[in-house]
Amino acid sequence: MGTSPATVSLLKLNELTINKGSRKKKKRKGRGIGSGKGKTAGRGHKGQRARSGVKIGFEGGQTPLRLRLPKRGFKNRFSLTFKPVGLGKVAKLINAGKIDSSELITMKTLKEAGAVGKQIKDGVKLMGRGAELIKWPIHLEVSRVTTRAKAAVEAAGGSVWKVHYTKLGFRALLKPEWFEKKRRLLPRAARPHQSSGIRLIALAGFLLQPNRYRSLQKKELQQLLLWLLHLLLLPKLLLVK
Template identity: 45%
Template sequence: MKLHDLKPAPGSRKPKTRVGRGIAAGKGKTAGRGTKGQKARGKVRPGFEGGQNPLYMRVGRKRGFKHPFKIVFEVVNVGRLNDLPVEGVITPDILRQYRLVREDGAPVKILGNGEVTRPLHVQAHAFSESARQKILAAGGTVEVIS
């Protein structure tokens, strides 16, 4: 057997039906379009729904813009830092270890919600002004890392 000898099994391939070629062909006259009506005559443009407000006009349009290089910070509040059982420096790695930060390698920003009752030594990529003031007021230190 050679490649040029290959043939489909008999009866497995039907010939394409040619419509509109006379009534003897079985698909003549109306050519499978039924009788009368808009669809039997010309073309209906894509998206046309017979005068009903079409889907593409019913759903909202895409709006806005997503900045491709936006820096998205993982945020942690000072109240959560105050509850950590850590005595030394609190780094982003320690925050990941205690599952306060989800993403690996994402920059961490400390926000000022909550109370600071002990001196905290915090290293993070960014601090809000209120967080910085609360940590320093409690006798802690703030270090911005890059």
């Protein structure tokens, strides 16, 4: 005699259930003494465990590890972070028609053209990568520039100016519409701090470019000193005559 085939039970959608113990029943605490977890909610009376708990890193009262270990290094609050951009990238954007090489290229121009990211903290630094692609004169204003990049731009007949901005002034450069929206005046161009060692070209007490700076050459210093001496001595000579 053959064995009867095993009976197979078909799975029905209306019989689907979760596994036993896969879900815990929610405890509702502080909802009356009849629930068994009312009043003190199972925490007892007062004390450390009856309250919200201790802060992260608490070690029962002994000196925590973060205080037992010595400090190492520091964060320089005067450090500046510049976004690097290569000359090759600038040349490609000019060829693509996103930057007009006949006009002054500022950091706002570079940002709008996509040469740097949307978030610029302290400024832009011009790098020499792809310098061989610059074959026409361009004029740029950036926060910092490498020697190679400056030489490549000047060799093509262009110029690079290093500009100084405060936090507020840099925001005014990138987003002047923000000041108009808030009905505020645009801030005046700021001079670099004396401790930076930057010497500014000045005539008759006024800066030629308030936010531009560059190191003076020896001949330029001599000419400036002679011009100042001439201004100081001219009134005395007129009085003698």
